Amino acid sequence: MEIEAATAPKGRPREFCVDAALAAALRVFWSKGYEGSSMADLTEAMGITKPSLYAAFGNKEALFNKALDLYELEKTDYMRAALDAPTARGVAERLMHGALDMYSCPENPGGCLGVINSVACGAEAECIREAVVARSAAAKQAMLERFTRAKAEGDFPDDVDPAGLAAFLTAMNQGMAVQAGAGATRAELERLVETGLKLWPGR
Amino acid sequence: MEIEAATAPKGRPREFCVDAALAAALRVFWSKGYEGSSMADLTEAMGITKPSLYAAFGNKEALFNKALDLYELEKTDYMRAALDAPTARGVAERLMHGALDMYSCPENPGGCLGVINSVACGAEAECIREAVVARSAAAKQAMLERFTRAKAEGDFPDDVDPAGLAAFLTAMNQGMAVQAGAGATRAELERLVETGLKLWPGR
DNA sequence: CGATTTCCATAACGGCTGGTATATAAGTTA
DNA sequence: TAACTTATATACCAGCCGTTATGGAAATCG
Structure with missing residues (x-):
């Protein structure tokens, strides 16, 4: 039932803030463009490893689209x-x-x-x-x-x-x-x- | 001494036209950008192989600069x-x-x-x-x-x-x-x- | 002719690309 | 505690990147 916000994420909790990581990714895409931004650039700026990135955001393209959403939203x-x-x-x-x-x-x-x-x-x-x-x-x-x-x-x-x-x-x-x-x-x-x-x- | 134009290129003459190849390269850079243009894209459009390209133009960066010269000149x-x-x-x-x-x-x-x-x-x-x-x-x-x-x-x-x-x-x-x-x-x-x-x- | 020079074609180089398989760590539930 | 679920870390994958070594073909020079 769980009408309240999910307070019980069953497994190990992630160690990074998704929003902060996305904001960092946005800065990379913003300064280097989609093609100019490598996964290495992104993971370094976001402070996470590649598997974490893929688990949280899907892939590079999905990450860009989410960064684009954020850009439109607050910029x-x-x-x-x-x-x-x-x-x-x-x-x-x-x-x-x-x-x-x-x-x-x-x-x-x-x-x-x-x-x-x-x-x-x-x-x-x-x-x-x-x-x-x-x-x-x-x-x-x-x-x-x-x-x-x-x-x-x-x-x-x-x-x-x-x-x-x-x-x-x-x-x-x-x-x-x-x-x-x-x-x-x-x-x-x-x-x-x-x-x-x-x-x-x-x- | 050879005051006239060099009429005796000693070795085997090249089989393609440098100007036409450069024009083809310009079109590729123009539509895909420098980063978006791969050497494979370029050689295919220019109709030559990679060693020919490197012999005639140096490398990708030099090719781009020559294409840029051509662009400014005629465009x-x-x-x-x-x-x-x-x-x-x-x-x-x-x-x-x-x-x-x-x-x-x-x-x-x-x-x-x-x-x-x-x-x-x-x-x-x-x-x-x-x-x-x-x-x-x-x-x-x-x-x-x-x-x-x-x-x-x-x-x-x-x-x-x-x-x-x-x-x-x-x-x-x-x-x-x-x-x-x-x-x-x-x-x-x-x-x-x-x-x-x-x-x-x-x- | 032979010698030389240059060009072309194939194939390979090390390095980087985006994307993952595997194993372990860190939590919750029972 | 044991069982389960999820995140992290390492290492790795096939494939493409720009670039180049190698071997043979085509021209001129002596």
């Missing part, structure tokens, strides 16, 4: 929050500033996990790529819907279309990610954001 | 041409349309060789990454100088700075590359370019 929630801004300009501001904070946070690896793993890869990582691309497509779709509403509400002129604006904002985010991954300083990214917002239509 | 010369446009807006137009044509040409692999290999990689490909990043930094620097001149010539308002504009255009290019690599259609990229040019300051 890109600024995106969801941004879409709640009252105006299209507010959305753009929150989105760019959120990206800026994330990409220039010294505790994070440079760049964006999604961009890193969606550009190109060998044959065996193709399914990873597809998974990542699908997620970013969903994000772009949400932006498109938000801007369609914004246009109906008169947030920007008639001669700019919502799809173009969504693609534009996505491109700015991706460009920031690439430049951050290439070693751009926070000041440089700030200039980029400032320029992008200066060019943003309306207000 | 990104639109960038150099763009900087010669009479106005900053002309530069932006040529740059974006040039990128659009290249990224949506069905004969090319999707994406940008530079972006693909500058985002992240394992330890052994770090030197490749640095080489690619250095080149794109040079391109950005050329753009910065062009826009500094443009500002002096009054091509755009005082409240936008040349560095920001260079970073912005670079970001647009990188965003297009990422989206093209993720499977965006030409129509989608056209919308992105159109929007970007609509937001461009002045005129």
